[in-house]
């Protein structure tokens with residue numbers, strides 16, 4: 001029987017704003033199935049987001065949701081978690097939201113190891129505002145603000161998260177919808193700050209400018225260039241050129257921020 005998503009959706013908010021061929025619907029469905037698998041009650045879940053096409057997602061979902069200001073998803077999520085640590089707090093946003101204007105919040109949430117699950121939808125561009133380059137836009141790619149090609153080096157979000165101290169870091173793509181669901185569930189089950197970078201196609205703001213073909217071609221590109229983490233470890237830098245590792249990239253246990261803070265100030 002087909003999975004019934006309606007239990008978790010605010011039907012009055014549908015239709016959504018996403019363009020045909022946008023990868024975000026695939027992410028929303030995987031996220032719903034993963035949350036369902038946790039067995040958590042809807043009221044135990046809080047979803048925060050910033051501003052952007054990615055950040056519209058919580059508006060469609062029937063949990064406690066906070067659609068905040070640009071880049072501030074994690075700032076609000078941190079406040080919610082500290083105020084009520086029993087809640088399962090999920091913060092999400094696009095690559096621009098989380099690593100440009102919200103980049104400072106992102107690295108410090110990683111450093112603190114607060115028990116929040118963070119999803120970064122990486123479509124290589126600022127989708128909502130018309131295709132300006134972001135910190136993840138590949139070098140030489142075209143953007144509205146880089147008509148001759150982007151001169152900047154790109155952030156590797158997963159490596160940034162690992163370097164800043166996140167204790168669970170994974171990467172997946174919208175091609176891998178079923179493994180994505182399992183990775184999201186793993187991230188939700190992890191105690192500490194978990195990050196899942198989700199590669200998603202933006203045919204409107206990125207694909208068209210970079211001649212990536214149809215949305216289906218963009219998804220096939222993900223399939224062809226995603227390398228399972230175990231295999232990627234065996235490959236040289238030259239062999240990995242233009243490719244990226246998927247799966248769990250980093251997992252360690254460290255003291256969680258709210259518990260450590262409470263112990264520090266004598267609340268526990």
Ligand SMILES: Cc1ncc(C[n+]2csc(CCOP(=O)(O)OP(=O)(O)O)c2C)c(N)n1
Nearest residue numbers: 051052053054070094095096097126127128
């Ligand atoms: C303070 C502030 N600056 C700029 C904007 C304009 N703005 C809205 S969304 C956005 C970028 C969104 O890009 P991204 O986070 O990558 O998400 P996407 O739309 O690609 O999903 C920008 C710059 C804003 N809303 N607020």
Ligand code: SF4
Nearest residue numbers: 018019022053127202
């Ligand atoms: S502009 Fe890009 S990211 Fe935004 S809804 Fe359209 S395809 Fe998706």
